[in-house]
Amino acid sequence: MKRIYVNEKWCLGCHLCEYYCAFANSGKDDMVKALKNITINPRIRIEEHNNISFAVSCRHCEEPLCVKSCISGALSVNDGIISINQDKCVGCFTCVLACPYGCVMPNDDGVMQKCELCTKNAGGQPYCVQGCPNKAIVFEER
Amino acid sequence: MKYVIIGNSAGAVGCVEGIRQVDKDGEITIISNEPYHTYSRPLISYLLYGKTDEQRMKYRPDSFYEDNGVKTYLGKEAVSIDKDNKKVILNDGTEICYDKLLVATGSRPFVPPMDGLDKVENKFTFMTLDDAKALEKAINKDSNVLVIGAGLIGLKCVEGICDRVKHITVMDLAERILPSILDKDGSELVRKHIEKKGVEFILGDSVAQFTSANTAVSKNGLELSFDVLVVAVGVRPNVELVKDIGGEVGRGIVTDERCRTSIPDIYAAGDCTESMDITADQMRILALLPNAYMQGETAGITMAGGTKVYDKAIPMNAIGFFGYHIITAGSYDGEEYVKKDGDSYKKLVTRDDRLVGYILIGNVERAGIYTSLIREKRPLSSIDFDLIKEKPQLMAFSKRERAKTLGGMK
Numbered sequence: 001m002k003r004i005y006v007n008e009k010w011c012l013g014c015h016l017c018e019y020y021c022a023f024a025n026s027g028k029d030d031m032v033k034a035l036k037n038i039t040i041n042p043r044i045r046i047e048e049h050n051n052i053s054f055a056v057s058c059r060h061c062e063e064p065l066c067v068k069s070c071i072s073g074a075l076s077v078n079d080g081i082i083s084i085n086q087d088k089c090v091g092c093f094t095c096v097l098a099c100p101y102g103c104v105m106p107n108d109d110g111v112m113q114k115c116e117l118c119t120k121n122a123g124g125q126p127y128c129v130q131g132c133p134n135k136a137i138v139f140e141e142r
Numbered sequence: 143m144k145y146v147i148i149g150n151s152a153g154a155v156g157c158v159e160g161i162r163q164v165d166k167d168g169e170i171t172i173i174s175n176e177p178y179h180t181y182s183r184p185l186i187s188y189l190l191y192g193k194t195d196e197q198r199m200k201y202r203p204d205s206f207y208e209d210n211g212v213k214t215y216l217g218k219e220a221v222s223i224d225k226d227n228k229k230v231i232l233n234d235g236t237e238i239c240y241d242k243l244l245v246a247t248g249s250r251p252f253v254p255p256m257d258g259l260d261k262v263e264n265k266f267t268f269m270t271l272d273d274a275k276a277l278e279k280a281i282n283k284d285s286n287v288l289v290i291g292a293g294l295i296g297l298k299c300v301e302g303i304c305d306r307v308k309h310i311t312v313m314d315l316a317e318r319i320l321p322s323i324l325d326k327d328g329s330e331l332v333r334k335h336i337e338k339k340g341v342e343f344i345l346g347d348s349v350a351q352f353t354s355a356n357t358a359v360s361k362n363g364l365e366l367s368f369d370v371l372v373v374a375v376g377v378r379p380n381v382e383l384v385k386d387i388g389g390e391v392g393r394g395i396v397t398d399e400r401c402r403t404s405i406p407d408i409y410a411a412g413d414c415t416e417s418m419d420i421t422a423d424q425m426r427i428l429a430l431l432p433n434a435y436m437q438g439e440t441a442g443i444t445m446a447g448g449t450k451v452y453d454k455a456i457p458m459n460a461i462g463f464f465g466y467h468i469i470t471a472g473s474y475d476g477e478e479y480v481k482k483d484g485d486s487y488k489k490l491v492t493r494d495d496r497l498v499g500y501i502l503i504g505n506v507e508r509a510g511i512y513t514s515l516i517r518e519k520r521p522l523s524s525i526d527f528d529l530i531k532e533k534p535q536l537m538a539f540s541k542r543e544r545a546k547t548l549g550g551m552k
Contacts, residue, residue: 003550048537049529054544055548065432071182071431071432072194072199073203088194090194092184092188092460093469093509094431094460097458097513098432098510100510100513101511102508102510105507
């Protein structure tokens with residue numbers, strides 16, 4: 001299965017992946033309109049310390065502890081992609097307790113969100129990958 | 143192969159999904175004394191709170207049994223197991239043969255003997271969908287509710303009904319709320335938050351006697367009046383089916399790391415079992431939905447001839463009240479690192495170069511990174527502990543490790 005991989009040596013720490021993620025999941029077709037005057041809440045997040053930076057998003061684990069731990073049945077695996085049914089989620093945070101990479105977080109309405117590889121928005125290649133100016137984030141089969 | 147599962151909640155569903163990873167064709171039968179499609183029991187408080195409904199709280203889609211080739215006996219109770227002839231006997235006399243059997247019978251509310259309790263008509267426990275429905279019928283905007291038990295179940299019940307009743311009093315014998323998961327300071331923070339919603343706590347006290355259908359007197363001499371009583375002091379595992387046929391039972395049904403009981407071809411999972419808490423090196427009942435699922439899955443895979451072990455059990459809880467979140471894991475015996483910051487509270491407990499427990503209140507972001515350190519018994523000397531203390535982050539791990547987890551390096 002194709003997954004998102006990051007190469008921290010090439011990460012510039014520019015945070016563009018975060019903005020592209022927020023745009024892709026905004027439901028709007030214009031990036032400026034989608035992001036103007038808002039605090040973004042992206043599903044991919046940059047970690048930074050000293051001169052190191054890298055992006056972190058859902059690993060789509062083969063042994064997904066978030067799915068196994070989900071108390072409502074909102075998280076499920078479909079063709080290897082871990083997705084969330086936000087209509088079923090009650091925001092109990094058990095997936096936050098379980099995810100070893102810290103990749104599930106609440107959306108602005110208090111239910112959980114996570115990277116779904118842009119399968120539920122415009123589709124095709126994940127937007128964070130498209131938006132990375134230095135190819136530090138790739139979408140590949142390995 | 144004939145698989146039979148007694149129970150229809152997380153352990154049972156984990157078992158079905160475990161079996162089907164290995165065996166696509168074997169017959170699976172589920173027996174449950176509840177008449178419902180599999181639903182999430184921990185969501186009953188969210189049901190009363192209005193955050194879900196009966197359709198959305200189903201733990202798996204409507205097509206789950208059909209998709210997995212499962213035959214169901216819902217609303218039927220398994221009354222005994224005939225281990226010699228490998229049959230389960232139901233309350234209507236039906237006999238169901240098995241090759242492999244899973245006991246996932248869960249637990250039941252424990253109602254301690256209390257003087258005069260039989261006088262109280264409006265009394266409830268809070269564990270099943272039927273419990274929630276019955277409680278919902280009994281309450282209204284004018285109700286005064288007395289909840290006995292300030293643990294996870296009692297307080298989630300409080301959250302669920304808070305906006306729908308006039309007043310709630312919570313009483314507990316313990317000096318603090320949520321004593322099973324919180325320390326003194328954390329407990330106080332959460333109590334103050336819940337008190338803001340008008341909930342009254344009476345701690346370090348218990349009911350001495352119910353003097354009428356609507357009144358009680360406490361050990362400390364307080365007189366209490368109420369319209370509705372909820373008893374949520376604890377649960378007891380349903381071990382009888384296994385105990386009655388000589389299976390080994392401690393605090394709960396004893397299983398090995400592949401979820402086998404001491405009786406051949408009988409497995410057990412979930413709240414009816416005890417497991418090895420790797421943070422305390424002792425057998426405990428870890429009655430938690432994620433653990434039940436993972437035990438059930440391990441049992442299912444093993445029953446179908448596959449290989450899987452369940453050997454990383456730890457106590458862990460994510461719980462919240464009125465938007466204030468708490469995540470805890472492990473045990474709290476060791477060296478402590480504590481940080482308070484406004485409404486947020488963090489305690490990390492280490493022992494022998496390991497993180498063995500933590501409490502996060504308020505800011506619970508990325509808590510799973512801490513959980514993973516506990517579960518994997520990660521030596522703290524192999525990571526940057528100062529960074530981890532600051533917040534859960536992958537920056538604390540080596541570049542090489544990140545190249546594997548994030549970079550896909552094998």
